[in-house]
Amino acid sequence: MPSGRRGKWLTLIVWLIVVVAAVPLAGQLSELEKDGLTVELPRGAESTEVAGLADRFDEGRISLGIVVYVRDSGLTAQDRAKVASDIEEFATLAAGAVEPARPSEDGKAVTVLVPLDKQDSTALADNAEKVRDRATGDRPDGLKAELAGPAGNSLDAADARESTGRALTLITVVVVAALLLITYRSAILWLLPLLVVGVSFLTTQAVSALLAKGFGLTVGGGNEIVVTALLFGVGTDYAMLLLARYREELHINEDRHHAMRTALRRAVPAIAASAATVCIGLLCLTRADVGFNHTLGPGGAVAIVCGLAAMTTLFPAVLVLLGRWVFWPRVPRAGVAVKNANRLLWDRIGGRISRRPRLVWTGSALVLTALALGSLGLRTGLDDEHLVIGRPGSIAGQELLAAHYPAGQSRPAEVISRAANAPAVAEALKHIDGVAQVEPATISTDGELAATKAVLKAHADSAAAARTVDRIRTAVHDIPDADARVGGPTAMAQEKAEAQAHDRRVVIPLVLVVVFVILIALLRAVVAPVLLMATVVLSYFAALGISWQLFQHVLGFPAVDTQVMLIGFLFLVALGVDYNIFLIHRIREDVGHHGHRSGVLSGLTSTGGVITGAGAVLAATFAALTSAPQVAFIEIGIVVAIGVLIDTFLVRSVLVPALALDVGPAFWWPGRPVGPDTPAQAIGTAPGDAVAVAVSSGRRTR
Template sequence: MAGRRGPGAATLIAVLAVLGWLVVGGIAGPYSGKLGEVATNDNASFLPADAEATRAQDLAGGFVERESTPALVVYERGSGITDADKQRAAADTARFAQVPGVLGPLPPPIPSQDGQALQVVVPIDEAEGEEIGRVVEELRGIAGGDRDGLTVDVAGPAGLLADLIEVFGAIDGPLLLVTLVVVLVILLIVYRSPVLWLFPLLAAGMSYALASVFVYHLAKNDVIKLNGQAQGILTVLVFGAGTDYALLLIARYREELHRHERPWDAMKTAWRGAAPAIIASGATVIVSLLCLLLSSLNSNRALGPVAAVGIAATLVVMLTFLPALLVLGGRWAFWPRRPRADQADPRADGIWSRVAGFVARRARPVWLVTAAALALLTLGLIQLGITTLGQSDLFTNRTDSVAGQEVIARHYPAGTGSPATIFTNQQAAQEVARVAQGVPGVAAVRPVTGERAGPPEENAPPKVVDGKVQLEATLSDPPDSDGAERAIRDLRLAVHRVAGADAVVGGFTAINVDTSAASTRDRNVIIPVVLIVIAVILALLLRALLAPVLLIATVVLSFLATLGLCALIFRYVFDFPGVDASFPLFAFVFLVALGIDYNIFLMSRVREESVKRGTRAGVLSGLAVTGGVITSAGIVLAATFSALAVLPLVVLVELGVAVAVGVLLDTIVVRSLLVPALSYDIGPKIWWPSRLARTARTGTEAGHAG
C-alpha cells in the first residue's frame, strides 16, 4: 500500500488484485464443500500412542482376523417378548449377516432375564471407517421401525458413531448457511448500508475457501487429522475473526476518508494504522492455537493447525483482497452515509465519547467494581462439577443409539455388547479373571475362545496369542457412564497388582478414560504456555511489560467469570448433564486468544494516541474512536459462534455458548470499562519500562495525579 500513485495506477492495482483473488476463489471454492470427505470421527484414532487403551487395541489385533466395532440391535416389548418377536429378530439376524461390512456368522438373539427384550450383537469391520455409518443405516433399514408395541433400536459403539457421522456430515451446509445469515444481518445493522456489507462478507467467504483448500490437502495427505468438531469450529472462526478484522480496517478507512480526498490515500493510511493491530491479533490467535500441538491427543493437535490455517488465510485475504475491494468501491461503498473529506473527528461526539468521559471521572471505582463483578461470577465454577459427558449425552436430541442404550440399561447388564478387554499373560489369566470378577461394577468375566459366534462352551480353552490371553469383562453400568469409568479405573488397579500378569485393560470405556486423562494433562501443560506466548507478543507490540501482564490478568479473570456463568447456564437453563473433557481447554484457547484481540485493538490505538497526547488522554481518545467498531466486532464473533447451536451436539453448543458469553464480557465489560479505567488510573506507568512511561506528563495526567 506504500508509495504515491496516480488515480489510474491505483485503480489498476486494485482491479488486478481483485481479479487475482477471484481466480483463487474459483479454484479453492469447491473445496469448502469437500472437507467432510477427509474428516475422521473415530475416538480411538485420536488417542495418544502410549495410552493403555491404545496398547490394548494393538494387542486385540492378534485375537481376531479383523477388528470390529459392535452395533447392538435391541428389541423391546413391555408386556413380554412373543414368539413372533423372536421369529422377527431371528430373521433380521440372518439378514444382518449378509450386509457388506458385517463380520458373520452372527450369534442368535440374546434374551433378557426379564423376558422383555432381545439383543443382537452385530460386529462391523473397523476397516469400513466412515462407511460404518452406511452399514448401520442398512441395519436400521432391515430392522424397520416400531411395530405393534415392539420397539427396535440400533445402539452400541457403532450406532453412536453412525449418529455422530450423520451430524458431522451436515456441517458443510446448515452451519455455513446459518453463519452467513448471522453475519449478514449484523453487518446490515452495523453499517446501515445496502452496499457495504457485501465487502466483508465476500472477503470472509474468500478466506474460508482459501483455508478449505489447504486443510483439505493436509488432511487428505495425513499431515493432520480433521474431525467434525474441528471442521465446525473452522467455519465459525474464519467468518467471525474475518468479519472482526474487516470491521477494524473499514472503520479506520472511513476515519481516513474524512482526512483524504482520494480513496487510495485514505486506504494507504488506514492500512498502515490498522494492519499492525490486525497482524498482532491474528498472530496471537495462530500461535495460541498452535500450542495445541503440545497436546497428547491427536484430536486436539488436529484442531490447532486446522484453525491456525483458517486464521492465517483470513489475515492474508483481509489485508489484500478487502483493501482492493474497498478502494474500488470508494466513498460510494458507504452509501447512503458517504464520508466526506471534511476533517471531521469521530471522537467529537457519540456514545463512546460519553463512556470515555465517564471512565475519566470515575476511573478507580469503575475498574474496582467491574473486577469485583467478574470475580463474583467465578463462584459459578463450583457448579461446573467434575461430571463429564458420556457418549450417549453428546446429542441435544434423543437419537436412535441413545434410545437403544436406554433399553439395554433397563434389561441387561448395561455394558453388554461393549465389554472391557483385558490382555494378560497366559499363566496369570485365571488369577486376573478372579480378581477382575471381584471389582465393583464388573458383572461378568469370560475368556475369549477360538469360536466366532454364539456363547462359549463350558470350560472351552481360551485363545492364546504370543503367550497372551484376552478376557472380556462385562460392566454393570452403561459403557459411557461415570460408573463404568470408575469401574475401569478400579479394574486397572486390581489387575495391575497381579504378579506376572502384565495386564492391559482396553475397550470402549477405557478409551474414554484415557481420553479424559489426556485432556487433563493437556490443560495443565498448554494453558501456561499459551499465557507466556501471548505475553511475549503483547510485550513486543506495546513495547512494555506492565501493560501485557495487566491485560492478560483481565482476560484470565474474564475467562474464569465466563466459565462460572456458563456453568450456571448449562445446569439451570440447558439442563446439560456435564461438560466434555476437552471443554475447559478449548474454551480457554479461544476465549483468551480471541479475548485478547479486543485489548490489542484498543491498546495499540491507545499507545498510538498516547505518543501524541499523553497516556490518559490517549486512553480516552483510543476508547472513543475504537469503541463502536470493537463492540460491533465482539457482537459479530459472539453471534457466529452461537451458530454452533444449530448442531445437535452438546459439546459444540457448550463451546459456542462459552465463546459467545466470554466475547461479550470481554467486549462490553473488560475492554470498554475495566481495561480503560485501570490504564487511566495507572497513567504513564502502564508503559513501564518503555520510554513512554517516563515522558513528561500532560496537563490531564498532572491534574489527575494532583
Template sequence: MGAGQRTGGRRRAVPWVMLALWVGILACASPFASKLADVQHDRVTDYLPASADSTQAAKLQEKLPGGQTTELVLVYHRDGGLTPADRATAARQVTEIAGAHALTGGTPQGIPSKDGTTLMYPVASNEPGTDEKKRDALVDDVRDVARSQDGLTVEVGGPGALATDASKIYQSLGGPLLYTTVGVVAVLLILIYRSPVLWLVPLVVAGIADYLSTGVAYGLHQAFGTTVSGQSSGIMTILVFGAGTDYALLLVSRYREELRRHERPYDAMRVALRGCGPAVLASSGTVAAGLLCLLAADLNSNRAMGPLGTVGVLCALAAMLTLLPALLVLFGRRVFWPLVPAYGSTPKVRRSLFAAMGSSAGRRPRTVLLGGVLLLGALALGALNLPGAVKQQDTFVDKPESVAALETLARGYPEHSAQPIDVLTPAGGADTALTTIRGVDGVDDARITRTGGGWTEISVTASAPPQTPAETRTIERLRDELKDSYVGGPSAQQIDLKDTNARDRLIVVPLVLLSVLLILVALLRSLVAPLILTVAVVAVWGAALGLGGLVFGPLFGFEGTDPGLGLLSFVFLVALGVDYGIFLMHRMREESLRGAEPSAAALTALRTTGGVIASAGLVLAATFAVLMNMGLVQLVELGFVISVGVLLDTFLVRTYLVTSASVALGRRVWWPGRLSRAPEAETPRVPEPV
C-alpha cells in the same frame, strides 16, 4: 511521463495486480479445497488421548483380523412383558439381518431380562472394518430391518450405533454450519454498515478465505498427516468468518476515517493499513500462537484443532489485509453509499454510548474497576455449580436411538453392564489374562472374541452399570492387574479423556499465557499494559465458565460437562479476547504518541474504537453461538462459554475495566517503555467516532 502520472498509474495498477494474484492463488488451491471432506474422519481415535490405554486398544482392534468390529445391540422391549409373538418377531428380524450381513459368530442368540420385559441380541460384524461410511450403512441397514411394531419397541444401540449417531452430527458441521454462519454474519454486517453494498464485500472476502483455508488444510494433512475431524474443520470455518470479519470491521472503520482526510482512496487505504495493520497483525498473532499451543496437548482432537484453527486465522488475515483493501479501493467511495465519507468533510459530532461509558470510567476509575472485578468474581463462583464429566450417552442434545437403547438395557438388566470393556492382551498370555480378569472384583463375565497379529481381544462385562464409580473402580483394577495389556472400550475412554484433559490444562494454559504476553509486550512496548489485558481475559474466562455453571444443568438440562471445555474455552477466549484489548490499547498508544495525556488518550481510544470493538464482538459472539445449534452437548457448551465470554469482554472489560485501569494508572500503564516517562508530542487530531 511525469512523476504524477507514474504515481497515479501505480495507484491504479496495485489493486488490479492484487486481484489477479488472488485469482492465481485460488486457482492453485481449488484442486485441493474440494478434497478436504475426503480426508475428514470422526473415528474414536481422532478424539482420544494419543498415549492413553484406551487409544492403544482401539488402534490394536483395527489391526485384528477383519479390522475394527462394529458392535451393536438389538433391544426388544414391551412394558407389560414380551409375548411369544414378540419373541418370534425378534428372531425373524435377527435372522434377516444375519442373512444380509456377515456377523461375527453367526446368528446371535437372544438374552432375556429377568423380568421378561426385554430381550437383547448382541450383534457384531467385521464388514465395515475401519470405513466409517460402511459402518454407518450397516447401522442404517440393521435399523431398517429392526423396526418397532404393535406396541413392541425395537431399538438399535451399542458402540457402533453410538458412533454412527455422533458421526451424523459431525457431518452436519459442514454445510449447515457454514450456511448458518454466513447468514448470521451477513445480517450483522447489514445492520452495522447500513449499506446495501458494503456488507457484501467483507463477506465475500471471508468466503474466499474460507475456501482457501480448506485447500491449505488439505495440503497440511497430506504433508504432515494432520488429523482432520468434523469438529476441527467446523471450528476453522467459524474462525475464518469470526476473526476475519473482526479484522475487516477494524480496517473499514479506519479507511472510512482516512477517506475524509485523503482525496484518493488508494492514499486513504495506505494510511489506514499503516494505522491498524500492526494491531491486526498482533491480534492474529495472539490467536495463532494460542492455537498452536494446542500442539502440546495429548488429546488428539485438541491437538488437531491447533493447526487447522491457525490455518483459518492466517488465511483470514491474508485476505483481509490484501484482497479486501484492493476491492475497497477499486470500488471507491461509492461502496459506502448512502453514507459516503466525502473528502474534507467533518463527521457529525454526537454523544455516543462509548463516550458516555468512557466518561463514567474517567470520573471514578477506581470505583468502576473495583465494581467490575467484584462482578466478574461473583460470576466465576458459578463454576462451582458445573456438573461433573458428561457420560457418553449424555453427549447428545436430543436423545438418539442408540442412547434410548442404552437406557432400556440399563432398566432391563440392572444386574450387569450393557457396555463391554475391551481388553487387548498379548496372544501368548491370553489364557492367563482371561483367568486373571475373571478373578477381578467387579467383573461379571469375560470371553475371548478375536485373536490375531500377536494380540487377543477379550470382552469383559462389568457387574456395575456403565460409567459409574463402581465400573470405574473395576477398570482401574483391571489395569492394575494386567500390566502388559491395554484396557479400552467406551467407559475406559471417558476415564482417559478426563485424566488427559487435566494433564493438558497444566501444560497448555501456561504456554498460551506466555505466548500472548510476549506478543503484547512486543506490540505495546510495555509490561504493565500486557499484564492488564491478560489478567482481564483470564477473569472473563472464569466468569463465562461461571455463567455456564448457572445454566448448563438448571436451564439446558445437561447431565454433565465436557472434560475439554475448560481448556478449549480458555485458549479461544484468551487468544480471541486479547484482540479487542489490542485494538483499544494500540489506539491508546497512538494517541499518547501524539502528545495526549494518559486519561485523554484512554478516553479517546475508547470513543474511536468502541463502536468497532462492539461490532466485532457481536459478530464473533454470534459466529460461535452457531455451535449452540449443533446436536452435541460439548459443542453447545463451548459455543455458549465463548459467546458469553466475548460479550463480557466487549461490553464490560474493554469499555469499563481496561479503560478505568488505564486512567487510574496514568503513564505507569506504559511502564517501562518511554511513554511512561515522556510521550512524544505531535499535533493532535480529532478522530472520527465510530
C-alpha cells in the same frame, strides 16, 4: 499491493488462481479425516493403544451394531417373527455371520449382533442406517427397537456432525449478515466480508488437505465445527476493523487508493499482531495430550492465517476496486466531518470514566469477581446420557440394554495381551469383583495377540465400572510376560479425564506466559501487559460463573464437559487479547500525539464502536454453536459468547480505559509511546470529528 492501481488487479488475479486450485483440494479433506475415536483419544494412553491395535484383529475391522428389541409385557410370537425377518435382511448387509438372537433372562428382550464393515466410513454409515431403518420399521404395536453399539454410536455421531455443520454455517451467515447490515446500513457492503470469509474457509480446507498429505497433519472432523465458528468470527472482526480505518481515511483523502494504503499501514499491524497472538495461543495446544485439543491447535492456526491473508489482501483489493459507492447510502466524502451518534456516545462514556477512573475500575472488577463466584461448585465430566440433547437411537438402545442385560453388555472392557497368555488373562478376569462375564479370546490375524472382553456388571460410565477397570488393570498387569493393556469405553473415559487435567495444567500456564510475552513485545511495556492479562483472566472466570449457573438452572446440564474448561479459556484469553491489541494499539498511537489522558479518551472514542460491533459478531458466531446437539459444543459456544460480550462491553470499553487513566503514564512503563506530546485541547471539542482528529494529529490530507 492491494491498494495500488495495478496492484489491486494483480491481487485479484492471484486470489482467483488460489480459489481455482483450492476447490478440488478442499473436496479431498473429508477423505483425509482420521477415525473420530482414535483422533480424540489421549495420545500414548493405554486405551488408545488398545484402539490402535484393533486393525490387527478380524473383528477390529468391523463396527458392531447391537439391535435390541423390547416389549415390556414380554415378547410375542409376532415379535419373534419380526426379529427373524430382520435377521435375514441384516445378513445381506453384514460383514460376517449374523448370529441368532440372544434373549434376556426376563424374556422381555432380545439382541441381534450385526457386524458391519468399517473400512469405508461412507458404506458403514449407509449400512448402519439401513439396519436401523429395518429394525425400527414395520414393528408390531408395543415393540421397541433401537440400534446401539459402536455402529449406532457412529451413525448418530455422523448425523449430528452433518446436521451441525449445515446448521452452524447457515445460522452463522445469517447472524453475521444481519449484524453487518445493522452496523453499516449498506445494500452491498455487508456482503463483502462474508464472501471473503467464504474464500478463507475454502482456502483453509485446501491448505489443511495439503498439509495432511505432505506433512502428516491430523484432520479430525469434530474440529471443523469449532474452526468454522472461529474463522467466521475472527475473519469478520478483521474486516470490520479494516473497514473502520478505511472509512476514516476516506473522509480525509480524495484518492481512495491512498486512503486504503494509509488504512492498511495503520490497521494491519494491530490485525496481524492479534492474529499472531491467536495462532500462537492455538499452537500451545500441540502440548496437549487429548487428541481433540492437539489437532485443534494446528487446524485453528491454519484457519487464522488463511483468514488474515484474505482480509489484508483480497478484501482491501475488492474495496478499492469497487470504490466509495459500496458504502451507499452513507458514502464517505473527503473533507466532510463525521459526526454520528455512535462516536458521540463513546465520547460521553470516556468523559464519565475520566471523572472517577479509580471508582470505575474497582467497581467493574468487583462486578466481575461477583460473577466469577458463580463458578463455585462447578462439576466437570458428562455421562453418556448427557453428551447430546435429546435421546438419539444409540442412547435409547443403551438404556434398553441396561434394563434387561448386564449394564456393561454393549460396552465391555477389553484386554489385549500376548496370545500365549490369553488363558491366564481370562482366568484373572473371572475372579475380579464387578465382572459379569468373560467372553472367549479372539486371536489377531498374525497370531501374536489376543483380545479378551470382560462384560461389566455396572454401567460403563459409572464410578463402579471405573473401580472395576482399575482392578482389571492391577490384575492383568501382574501377569508375567503378558504385556497386557486395558481398553474399552470405561478405560477411555478415565484416561481422557486424566489427560484433560494434564492439558489444563500444562496448556493454560503456557498460554498465559506466551500471550504475556507477546504483549510485552508489542507494547514495549510491562505494566500494561500485567494489567491487561489480569482483566482477561478475570473476564474468563466471570463468563464461567454465569455459564455454570445457566447450565445448571436453565439448561439442566449436570456438569461441564471436560474440554470446555481448556478450549473456553484458550479462546477467551486469545480473543480477549485481540481486543486489547486493537484498543491499546490505537490508544498508544493517540497518546503519542496528544498525551496520555487525551490519547486514552481519543483511542476509546475511535475504537469503541468498531470493537463493540466486532465483539457482537464474534459472540454471535460462537453462540451459533448452541444449534449443535452435542452438549460440549453448546457449552463451548455459551462460555465463549458470554466471555466475548463481557470482554467487549465491560472489560475493553470500561475497565481497561479506567485502569489506563488511573495508572497514568506509568501504564507504559518502562517505555513510552513515541510521538510529539501536544496539549489535550488539540483534540478539539468534537472527538468524533475524524477530520479534526486527523489535523490535530499532523496528518496531511489529499
